[in-house]
Amino acid sequence: MIMNTFSDDRPIRAALLGAGYIADWHAAAILATPGVELVAVCDQSRAAADALAQTYGIAAYTDLDKLLSAKVADAIHIVTPPGTHRALAETCLTSGHHVLVEKPVALSGAETAEIQQIATEAGRVFAAGHNFMGTPGYQRLKTRLEAGEIGRVASAEINWNFPMMPLRSGPYGLWLLRDPQNMLLELGPHLFAFAVDLFGPLAIEHLSLSKPVDIPGDTTRPQGWRILASAGDVSITLNLSLVETMDDRSVILHGSTATARYDYAHDVLTVDAENAADIVANPFLRQMGLAGQHLREGVVNGTRQLISLNRKSPYGLSFAGLSGAFYSAIRSGRPLDARFHGDNATLVMQAIDAAIAKMPKPAKKPKPASRAKPKPSVLIIGGTGFIGRDLTRAWVAKGRDVRVLSRGTSGPFDDIADHVELFGANLRDSDQLAEAMEGIEIVYHLGKSMDATWDAALKNDVAITETIAQAAQAAGVKRFIYTGTIASYDMSDPNVTIRESQGFGDDMEDRNIYARSKAECEARLLEMHRKHGLPLVIARPGIVLGKGGPLQHWGIGRWHGAGAVRIWGKGKHILPFVLNEDIAEGLILMAENDDALGQSFNLVGEPMFSATDYFDAIHARLGARIKVKPGNLTAFYASASVKYFLKKQVLRRGGLSNPSLADWKSRAHFSPFDNSLPKKVLGWEPERRRDIFLTKAIDEANLLGF
Incomplete structure (x- = not known):
């Protein structure tokens, strides 16, 4: 009780x-x-x-x-x-x-x-966080099912078709990637909870896995799961697909009276039923009925989000429904709604147990060539990220042991664990950083923070960068290499060629938080170099492509799922693409060349492709035609300004910024780059062969996951 x-x-x-x-x-x-x-x-x-x-x-x-x-x-x-x-x-x-x-x-x-x-x-009260059952549309689905409007259900399909970027791009230290079954434990409750709530206990009959993807330093992970189950006389198929596919997270009920389809990611319910009209009118009336339902769902959801300033998105509503049920049970003393009750949660997890039991035995994880303990002389902060993984392996290939700052004890280097040490440290803790610097000659700071306010950026990015640099200098390291970003430049003018000597400008207040924060980090590090002799080199990578990189790269445009992107600008001008392996080579050269000290280098590849060229190449090589639309940057700026005003004046949120029109135009990378300085000083040679570049950037990058 x-x-x-x-x-x-x-x-x-x-x-x-x-x-x-x-x-x-x-x-x-x-x-x-x-x-x-x-x-x-x-x-x-x-x-x-x-x-x-x-x-x-x-x-x-x-x-x-x-x-x-x-x-x-x-x-x-x-x-x-x-x-x-x-x-x-x-x-x-x-x-x-x-x-x-x-x-x-x-x-x-x-x-x-x-x-x-x-x-x-x-x-x-114990409530299970099966939030998607808290949406208004799911309640309507259950009401129509219980009212008999769908008829007797013969079969159901419960789908999760949604890209899981960490499977192909990392970070690989996440719990859900630690073991093959963790993916089902993480995502399965969404699907199994719907099945249990609608039909009762499940009997698991079959499981098949598909589309395996290699995890660096580990074995493969399935990206496709198909589970056949039954609940009484209802046949149930549960599908998990995590490759780059169009978002389809749905519950489909096939009944004797109608087929109901509930899109729980967007809170859209439609019911397709036969009608008694004659053979000529039937197809028309049936499709018009569906059109009317879609119109209603679109108007309701659009209006709801508009008047709430997107605070009532379907995902947000799902948590609100969960929270409402939980606290209603607490206040009333009545039993918790069955959707979130611990008894149903137990049935859900028992069904997942049964599915996991049908998984094939996982392959043994790769082991290093020896049991030697690493003796690192290179420290990489951000070493488990896209650039950091290639840089770590490149240093190991050159005979250096590497220490990678990591939150966990497992990462993408199990196969070379005799040369890579994972080290946990709080980046705000000077003592822990001092311990991380022991025996280190070269420090890379590849980390970044994504903050919504300037005050947060000063605390989470700028202050931490200073703390890391101070610890490195106190430890007497020979080289401190920081990765800034080309986004800090004003790239809005196609008639201005960007060179390292250009600088960012004196006033960065009208820039986006990320660009401004990175520029501030650079300024403070350069001051430490001038005043205190910090052995600093700064790298500014371009738009980085390659194996382990994402399809949905936001340096190119605003993505709307895997199948559509609105390019920053018209997409016809050349973009500063560069291969990840070339970035790793450049970062190593910065550590090896004394002439690099105190300098900044724009690591941008040879001018080859525009955004539309890139997407045309994806279509030609992978057979995937992504819908590409030009983006009006003035319209982007105007829309963002309206949202900024409403958030500030209506929602009373402080600390927000409103980037200028020039900042929005900079996202299009209109200005061309001159990459002669890293070539001259470092001897850097980025890939210049178009076909080889595309092979590495597209064919070998596993952009779609299959």
């Missing part, structure tokens, strides 16, 4: 356990739930906890016991990595708190059942 201790005028106090990406969605849902107050966040990372706490004006904790003992919260949203959920849920429940646990709620059906049992014994 759930104990209700809340009066109607007493708000339920909520706290977040975990301050990662998904915590923001939970925070927004809590704030949108009447009678609920967001009061605190707890994360082991002080920086992460403080950043989220500052955003929402709440208390920050780094120790769960202190949060619980403070008795500031009644309910806890657990949004930490999946392996921690079981233990954290027990701790919170037994301390008298209600819990909402992000999916997967645990790593097995047995663990999930244990959480529900503990919640029952404690008289507390």
